[in-house]
Amino acid sequence: MKDRGTAPGAVHRRFEALDTAEAAAAPAAPAVVEPAVIAPRTGEHDHGLRTVVERARRRIGSGALPYLLAALFFVIYTTHSLLRHRRMETHAYDLGLFEQVVRAYSNFEAPVSDIRTPDFNVLGEHFHPILALLGPIYRVFPGPSTLLVAQAFLVAISVVPITRIAARAFGPWGTAALGIAYGLSWGIQSAVSFDFHEIAFAVPLLAFGLDRFLLGRYLTAMAWWLPLILVKEDLGLTFAAAAVPLLLLRRWKMAAAHVLIGASAFVLAIFVLLPAINPNDTYAFWGNLDSSQRSGNADPTTPLGRVPISELVIELPMSMVLPSVKWMTLFTLLLPTGFIALRSPILAMIVPTMLWRFTSSNEYYWGTYFHYSAVLMPIVFAAFVDGVVRLRASRVDWLRRYAVHAAIVPLAVSLAFARDFPLMDLLHKRTYMVPDRVRSAHKVLDRVPDGATVSATMSFSPQLVSRAGRVTDFPTLLPGRGYAAIEVWGNNKDWARYWIAHLIGQGFTEVAREPGAVLLKRD
Template identity: 40%
Template sequence: MTVRTDGSDVPDATLPERDGAAVHGVEVEPLATGSVVDERVLDEPLLGEPVLDEAATDEAMAEEADLPDADDATATGLEADAPGSEPVVVGRSRPRPEPRVERPSIWPAVAVAVVALAAYLALSLARWNRWDTPSWDNAIFEQAVRGWAGLGWPVVDIKGEGYIQLGDHWSPLLVVLAPFYRIFPSPVTLLVAQAVLVAISVVPLTQAARRWLGRTAGLAVGVAYAASWGVQSAIDVQFHEYALAAPILAFGLAAALDGKWRRACLWILLLLGVKEDMGLTVAGFGVVLWFWGERRRAWQMVAAGLGGMALTLFVLIPIFNPWHRYDYWGKLGEEGATGAPQGLAGLVDGVWRIFTNLLSPEVKIETILLLLVVTAFVALRSPLLLMIVPTMLWRYAGSTEYYWGSTWHYSLILMPIVFAATVDGTRLLRRSSRAAARGYARAVPALTVVVAALLVPRFPFADLVDPATYERGSHVAAGERALASIPAGASVASDLGLIVHLTSDRTVYWIGTESPVQPDYVAIRTWSGWGGNPPDDVARYAASRFGGVYEVSFDEGGFAVARRIG
C-alpha cells in the first residue's frame, strides 16, 4: 500500500510496473516501490469537469486497477469486464475510467440523428426522383434482399442467371433488411434503410463524444460526423452493404472509448458479416487493443479478423461462386483473377504497388488529407486511427481509380473510426502538460464543425440547396412510360437506364450478361452510356445478343424497349 499526496491509500496494483510508461499518452517517470506518488496531473479535473469527491475517486481508481468491489465481484466470485486477469497499470494507454459527463441525455444526440436522417433522405430520394442512376448497386442489393425476404437464397440474376450474392461478396447481414423489404417491396426501401442505418450511427458516437468531451463539445463532434464527406458521398450513390457497417462501428467504438472491451469486441466482430474485406478492420481493432493494453483480446481480434477474412475469401465465397473463386483478386493487380493461386500472386503484386505508388497519383494524398482534416488532425493522437490503415492499403494497392478518391461509398466505413479517434485524441490532449495542447484540444470540437461546413460546397450536401436537385427532366416521364410497358413478372435485360427501377417485381439481367438467357424484354437508354454509341435498332441488337425474334415495343424520350415475339 502506497500513500498519495492527499493522504489516502492507493492499492499497489495501480503503480506502474514498467519504466518509461505512458498514461494514455502522458509520459511519467519510473517509480520505485514504496515511493510517494504525485498524482496531481492524473487527478486534476479538466476544464469544466466536475471535481470528484474522495470516495468517487477511490472507486474510479479501483475500477482502473480492475479490483473487484467487496460487495459485488468478490462476494460472487465473478470477474469484472476487465482486460485479462492482470491488473491494469497506470503505464498503459487506455481510456480513462471517469467520463466528464456520466450519463448525458440521449435526446440531443437523437435530435442530431433525426436532422441528419432528413438530409440523407432528401439527398437520396431526390436523386431517385430525377432518375439519376450512378451504378447498378441498388439493383443488385435489392435482388439479394428480395431473395432473403422470400426465405430463399439471395439470388442476383444481374450478375448471372441464378447467381447467389454470397459468391460475389460475403454480406450475409443483408438478411436483417429482409423483414422490412417484405413489408415494403421497393428499391426505395433500400435507400431509406441506408439513410436510417447511417443516422443510427450518429447517436452512439455523439453520446460517446458528449460523455468524454462535455455536452456541447461532444454535440459538435456528432454534428461534424453526421455531415462528414464520407457519409455524404455514400448516401449520394444509393445503397451499398457498407451502410450496415456504420452503426456496428459506431456502437463498437463507443463501447471501446468507455473501456467496455467485451461489448466493443462483440460489436466489431459483426463486421465479418458485412463484407469480406472488413476482416482487416476487425484485425486493425485488435492492434488498437494492443496499444491499449488489452493483449489477450488483441490477439483474439487479430486472429478473428484475419482468419475470418481468409475463410470467406478461400472457402465460403468460392463455395457459392459459380467459378469457385473470388472474382476480385484482379483488383489488386493488372490481370484478372482466374482462381486463388493467381489471386495470391495478385495480392503480392498489390503489396509491392503499395510501396511504389502509395502517394501517386495526387488524389491519394488528397483523400488522406481529407480524412485527417475533418478531425482537425487530432485523430493522429489516437491509436484508433490505425484501424483505417488496412482499408487504405487495399484501396491504394491496385489500379482501380474510384478506390482512391473521396467519392462513392468506400470512405463511409472510415468516418466512424476517424471521429472516434477524434474523441480519443481530444481527451488525451486535454490531459497534456502543455498549455498549448490543452488549448487546442478545447478548440477541436468547434474546428470539426467548421471544417465540415467548409467542405460542403464540394460534396453532395451542396445539392440540397440547388433547385435543380429536385427537378424532374422530361426523360423521367419517358422512363416511367417505358417501365410501364414491361409487365410485372417478365424477364428483362437492361442497362443502367431502367435497371434499378425494374428489380422489385421482375427478373432482371444485366444487358451484358454472359448467361445463356433469352429475356422477354430488352431495355436500353439511348441518350447516354454505351460509350456514346448506343445501338440504332434495339430489336436487332436484342436478337443478335440473345437470339430469338424481337420487335420494338417502346421508343420514346431516350428509352427503347424490345419485346421478344419468337
C-alpha cells in the first residue's frame, strides 16, 4: 500500500511550507502526522510572555544555529589540519602536489606539478580547473596552510545548508543533533584529515544545491550543481544522476537537462580534454578498470581499447559488494541514517561515485578512509531528512513515531564512530606536541636556500614547495645543481640509507644531518 503524501512534488511542498519554530510548536493532525511536525512543548493556548520569549528564542536560535555550527567546525577542521602539518604528517601526495598547482595558478601559469612528474600538467590527469579560484588567495598568503584553511572553510560551510534542511524537519534540538552528526560524519573527517583535495569544492556545492532542491527550487539547485563539472571529471555523472528524483517528480525537461549537461561534460572531459593534455594521449585511469590489477598504480598509458567492458558489465553486481570491504563501506555509509535515506530518491546521486570506486582495481577506493566519501555525505544526510519527511506521512504508526525522533540516530552513530576517526586526536595531548624528529628535520630543511631545486621525500615536500624553486618527489632528480632532502624514519630507514650512500657515490655531498633527516647537495 502506498504511503500518503508521496505524490510527485508533495514532499517538496511540505518542505517549503515549514518554518522551524512553527514546526516545533504546531500539534499533529489526529489522522495523519504531518511530516516534519513536532509536538508542542508548551500549552497550545498559552499566550503569556514566557511563550512569546520562548518562540523568539527558537526563531533566533534556529536562524543562527547553522552558522554557529559551521564556525565551530571550521575551527575544529582548521586546528586539526594545521596541527597535522606542524607534526609533518602531511605529504607530497597530495598537499605538496596541489600546492604546486595552486602556486602555478597564482602566477598565471599552467598547473604543472613537478612532484607528480617533472613538467606534468595535472589537467591531463584530473579535470579540476576550479582550483584556479585559490590562486589569488595563495598569491596573498603563500604556503601550504592556505590550502588547508581553504579546505576547512569549504567543508565547514556545507554544514549551513545541511543544518537548514534539518531545521525544516526537526525542532531546535533535532536540528542541532543532525548538524553536529554531519560535521562529525566519517566521510567528512576522513577528507579533512588527508591533506588537500579538489573535492573540497564539491562538498558545499552539493549541500547548497540539495537545500534548494528540497524546497522545490530546481533551477537554483541546478545552478549550484553546475560548477561540479569543473571540480572533477566524474562529478558530471553525479550532476546527471539528479535526473532520477526529477523524473519521479515528473520534471521531464529539468531531468533531461541534467542528463544532457552532466553526461556531455563527463564525455568531453575524459575523451577530449584530458587526453589532449595528457602526454600519453589517453585518460590516465582506464587501467583502473582492469580487474586483473589490484594496486593503487594502474598503468596510466592503458587505452580504452584494453578495458574489458563486457567483463565489467557481467561482474558488476558482484563487484559492488565483493570483496567484503565494499559492502562494509555501503553499510557504514547508510548506517548513520538508520537506513532511512533509502526512502529518498535523492540517494540515487551517490550511484556514479560508488560505481567508479567499486569497479576500480584500486583498493584504496573501496574503504572508508581518504577523501573519496566526502562528496557522498551531503547527499546521504539530505536523503535522510527527505526520508524522515516521507515516513511521517506513513500509514504505519511505528514508522511515524520512529521518524519523529530519528534525528538522534545520525548523532549517535557519528559519535560512536568518532573514536576510530581523526578528529578524536584533538582530545589527546600528543596532538599538540612537536616530535623531536620534526624539530631535527626543520634544522635540516632550513639549510635549503630559497629558490633552490630540491628532490624531497614525502613528508618533506609540503614543507618546501612555497619557497623552493622546484620540488620533485624523491628519488626523482632534476639535472644540474640541486638538493636531496631525505627523511630517515619509520619503515623507510633502510631504503633511505641505500639512497644516501648511492647519491654520495654519484657526486652528492652531505650538507646537514640530524636524527631522522639528511640533506645532500650536488653542485
